[in-house]
Amino acid sequence: MPPPSAFDVEAATDTQAIIFIEKFTVNGVSARRSKAPAVSTGLATYASSDMFKSPGLDKPKAKRWDHILNQESQTRQSSSLKAASQLLKTPGLISLGGGLPSSTVFPFEHLEIKIPKPPNFSESETKESGSVVRAGKHDAAEGKSIYDIHIAFNYGQATGSAQLLRFVTEHTEIVHRPPYQDWQCTLTVGSTSAFEMALRMFSSRGDYMMTEEYSFCTALETASPLGVRCLGIKMDEEGLLPSHMDDILSNWSESERGAKKPFLLYTVPTGQNPTGATQSAQRRREIYAVSRKHDLYILEDEPYYFLQMQPYTGPNAPDVPPPSSREAFLEALVPSLLSMDTDGRVMRMDSFSKVIAPGMRTGWITASAQIVERINRHAEVSTQMPSGVSQLVLFKLLDETWGHGGYLDWLIWMRLDYTRKRDNIVHACERFLPREVATWVAPEAGMFHWIKVDWRKHPLIKQGKEVQLLELEEKIWRAGVDSGVLTAKGSWFRAEGDGGEDMFFRTTFAAAGEKDVVEAVERFGEGLRVEFGLNENNRGVNGKVNGHSGEETKGLSNGT
Numbered sequence: 001m002p003p004p005s006a007f008d009v010e011a012a013t014d015t016q017a018i019i020f021i022e023k024f025t026v027n028g029v030s031a032r033r034s035k036a037p038a039v040s041t042g043l044a045t046y047a048s049s050d051m052f053k054s055p056g057l058d059k060p061k062a063k064r065w066d067h068i069l070n071q072e073s074q075t076r077q078s079s080s081l082k083a084a085s086q087l088l089k090t091p092g093l094i095s096l097g098g099g100l101p102s103s104t105v106f107p108f109e110h111l112e113i114k115i116p117k118p119p120n121f122s123e124s125e126t127k128e129s130g131s132v133v134r135a136g137k138h139d140a141a142e143g144k145s146i147y148d149i150h151i152a153f154n155y156g157q158a159t160g161s162a163q164l165l166r167f168v169t170e171h172t173e174i175v176h177r178p179p180y181q182d183w184q185c186t187l188t189v190g191s192t193s194a195f196e197m198a199l200r201m202f203s204s205r206g207d208y209m210m211t212e213e214y215s216f217c218t219a220l221e222t223a224s225p226l227g228v229r230c231l232g233i234k235m236d237e238e239g240l241l242p243s244h245m246d247d248i249l250s251n252w253s254e255s256e257r258g259a260k261k262p263f264l265l266y267t268v269p270t271g272q273n274p275t276g277a278t279q280s281a282q283r284r285r286e287i288y289a290v291s292r293k294h295d296l297y298i299l300e301d302e303p304y305y306f307l308q309m310q311p312y313t314g315p316n317a318p319d320v321p322p323p324s325s326r327e328a329f330l331e332a333l334v335p336s337l338l339s340m341d342t343d344g345r346v347m348r349m350d351s352f353s354k355v356i357a358p359g360m361r362t363g364w365i366t367a368s369a370q371i372v373e374r375i376n377r378h379a380e381v382s383t384q385m386p387s388g389v390s391q392l393v394l395f396k397l398l399d400e401t402w403g404h405g406g407y408l409d410w411l412i413w414m415r416l417d418y419t420r421k422r423d424n425i426v427h428a429c430e431r432f433l434p435r436e437v438a439t440w441v442a443p444e445a446g447m448f449h450w451i452k453v454d455w456r457k458h459p460l461i462k463q464g465k466e467v468q469l470l471e472l473e474e475k476i477w478r479a480g481v482d483s484g485v486l487t488a489k490g491s492w493f494r495a496e497g498d499g500g501e502d503m504f505f506r507t508t509f510a511a512a513g514e515k516d517v518v519e520a521v522e523r524f525g526e527g528l529r530v531e532f533g534l535n536e537n538n539r540g541v542n543g544k545v546n547g548h549s550g551e552e553t554k555g556l557s558n559g560t
Contacts, residue, residue, distance in 0.1 A: 024054060024173050026326060026404045032170075039162045041140040041147070043100055044085040044155050047162035049169040049184040049372075056181040062344020062368035068263050068297055069374065073201040079380035082157060103137060103150040110136040111149070115397055118406045121413040133396045145400065152392035158379035160187025160364070164391045167399045168350070168364045174404060175330060176339045176348075176366070183344065184372040187391070188363045189383045191301055191349040195266070196222050197378045198299055198347060201371075203228045208262040210248075212240045213500070214493045216273045216301070219266060231262060232495030237441050239277040240267060242286040249294040265296045269337060271304030271446020274493045274506040278308070278444040281335050288340050300337045300348040304446035306355050306411045308333055309419040312442035315427045322416055326408045329415070344368035352394065354447070355414060362386040362394060418447070418510075421517075425449050425509040428521035434534050438525075447510035450490075455503040459533050470499045476531050477505070483527035485520040 024032070036051065066074075085098055112134050116126040139148035147163040159165055169185045172178070188194040203209065205227030211219070213232030220230055231248070233240040245265075252261045267287070269279040279287065291298055310320045323329035338348040344367070351363035365375060379385070398407050426442045426449065433440075437454045453476060460467045470491055477489050490504030507524075509517055528534070 024170075024177070026174060026408065029170055029404055039146050039166060040089055041151060042089045043151060044082075044098075044157055045089050045162060046086040046157060047159050047165050049165065049186075050369075051162070052166045052169040053173050053183075056183075059179060059181040060342060061181050062183070062370065065297065065344075065368070065370060068202050070200075070202060070204050073374050073378070076374065076377040076381075078377060079158075082380050085155075085157070098155075100155050103154060106137065106149060106153050108137065108149050108153065110134055111392070113393060113396065115401060116410070118402060118409045119413070121410055131401065133401055135392055135396055147392060147395050147400075149392070152388035152395075154388070156385045156388065158186065158376040158383075158385055160362075160386050161388075161391050161395070163395050163399065164362075165364075167395070167404075171404060171407070172338075172350075172364075172366050175333070176336050178338055178366065179340070179342050180344050180368070182369040183366055184369050185364050185366050186372045186376055186379075187386050188349070188365055188375075188379075189361045189386050190353060190358075190363050191303055191351045192218055192222065193383055194347075194349045194363065194365050194375070195219060195299065195301065197375055197382075199223060199226050199228055200378065201374055202264055202297065206259050207264070208257070208259050209264045209266055210245060210262050210296070211266040211495050212268070212272060212275070212277075213495050214275050214490065214504070215266070215495045216268060217493050219301070220493075220495060229259070230495040235275065235277060237277060238283045239269065239272055239275070239279040240287065242283070242290045245287070246290045246293070249290070249296075261294070263294075263296055264299065265291060266299045266301065267337075268301045268304070270302055270334060271307055271443060271448065273304070273446065274448055274488065274490070275450045275504075276441070276443030276446050276448040277450075278334065278446075284335065284337055285340060288337060291345060292343065296345070298337060298341075298346045300346050302336065302348060303351045303354045305333070305336065305350070306414065307418050307447060308445040309415060309422050309443075311444075312423065312426060315423075315430060319419075323412055326405065326412070329408060329412050338366055344371075347371055355411060356394065356397075360387075360390040360394065362390045421447075421509045421514065422449070424514045425507065425517050425521060428518040432518075432522040432525035434525060434528055434532065436534060437528060437532050447508050449507045449509060451487075451505045451507060453503045453505065453528065457532060468499070469501075469503060473499070473503050476503070476528065479527035479531045480505075480524050483523040483530075485523040485527070487524065 081098065087093060088095055112132055114126065114130045114132050117129055117131045120126070120129055135148060136144065137149040139145035140151060147161065152161065165185060165187060168187070172185055199222065203226060206229070208229050208231045209223060210231050210233055212235055214235065215230065215232070223230055234244040235241060249261060254260055269284060271278055310322070313320060323332055336348065337346050347365055347367040349363065349365050352360050353363065365372070402410065422443060429440055429451070433451070437457050439452045440449060443449055455461070455469055455472045458472055460472070473489055473491055477487065480487055488506040490506065491499050493506070494500055512520065
């Protein structure tokens with residue numbers, strides 16, 4: 001399947017309705033909004049993605065997932081108070097029934113934020129020439145905006161505000177164009193919360209969840225107290241191996257495993273945490289095919305999707321030219337599992353944490369209407385809704401100021417910024433890490449660089465001593481700390497809680513300054529040389545070790 005393409009919006013007319021043909025782009029947003037009903041500016045008003053997306057009447061409807069929803073999820077009922085609040089939009093209605101406080105007691109008259117003015121996105125440019133955006137308490141009533149402090153700072157619906165839900169729904173259609181009819185979005189307080197809700201919806205104690213053999217440790221730590229057992233799938237440089245997943249499922253024995261066959265897959269397809277691996281389009285198609293074969297439901301966790309970088313070319317090669325347009329940028333993205341999902345078997349989790357700021361605690365999921373409705377019933381009695389402050393700031397930034405075009409421009413800028421950071425750490429590894437024991441693959445996306453260390457070459461092993469992998473991992477990790485650099489142990493991310501057969505260390509290039517990253521890699525290299533008894537003189541001209549220039553080594557946890 002090719003990446004999502006971009007075309008103009010057109011309209012077709014029949015005897016009943018105006019139907020939008022499924023070719024929606026940034027250029028078509030204004031036309032669509034002009035034909036749609038105005039966004040309600042009332043308090044806690046009901047909203048749904050169906051108000052803002054193409055009807056998709058030429059597409060199939062999603063499968064039903066009743067057979068994997070657990071008892072907890074199936075017995076959730078609508079919140080009485082949330083349901084009643086939908087009546088607040090009734091003209092002339094005086095409400096004495098809700099518990100919404102009056103905004104007259106909110107101690108905020110207005111907020112001001114200074115934001116980048118496209119295309120000048122850097123911190124220094126924003127400080128010098130950024131735009132100051134103001135949000136007042138009663139902007140909506142005064143006709144200045146459709147969203148203000150009076151609305152955002154009060155209680156709302158579990159879906160999030162209509163104002164921000166509209167933006168993420170349009171964004172999802174522009175980028176992914178889900179190929180089934182009844183998809184919807186709903187806002188979340190971040191992907192960790194959405195993931196926990198999903199486990200609470202689908203899983204029961206003792207169930208297995210499939211995931212990469214090295215997986216996001218917070219996801220593993222979320223599953224454990226819920227009694228969900230994680231089953232690690234082998235990986236290569238493109239992430240999890242669908243052939244291994246198929247083999248496990250095809251030969252599953254409930255009596256041997258003590259559990260029913262897994263029906264849930266959790267995966268981070270792009271810039272995977274911790275390995276940095278990115279599934280190719282073909283790999284994603286194969287994973288989806290195996291999922292269909294065994295009726296797996298997929299939790300697609302994609303915080304790093306828009307941190308896809310330019311191809312790595314090496315320290316002395318010319319850079320690949322940046323995307324020439326917004327359309328070229330979108331076409332360069334690896335197509336998502338959501339964009340391939342004709343069954344509605346993918347719940348995609350998006351987040352503003354990595355592309356705007358993690359403290360926003362705001363994201364969204366995209367799934368079939370059935371799953372979104374169940375998520376909303378859960379949110380009504382738990383998280384309630386994302387922070388109104390965050391929603392208002394994001395609306396002012398993304399919708400009212402930048403628009404979809406400006407947001408894509410920002411994402412292109414982020415792509416190039418992360419490319420530079422990635423290149424910096426990989427170049428440092430090529431200069432300072434001992435290639436006798438350390439290998440790596442330059443990541444294509446995300447913020448993590450995964451370094452494999454050949455622990456079997458450690459002097460203690462060569463001396464014939466019985467030393468366990470985890471013991472040596474701790475020793476090598478401590479050597480790095482003693483050298484002045486903190487990395488993350490690969491064993492922290494093992495899905496099945498064992499040490500595995502190979503040794504890895506996760507590094508990140510996102511936060512530290514470029515000079516600090518280079519210094520940290522040099523310190524880590526020094527620690528490895530000390531631990532493995534390598535001669536510092538082996539480092540050659542221009543930082544090369546034993547003549548190696550740091551060509552990428554294929555293979556991750558499969559040891560190839």
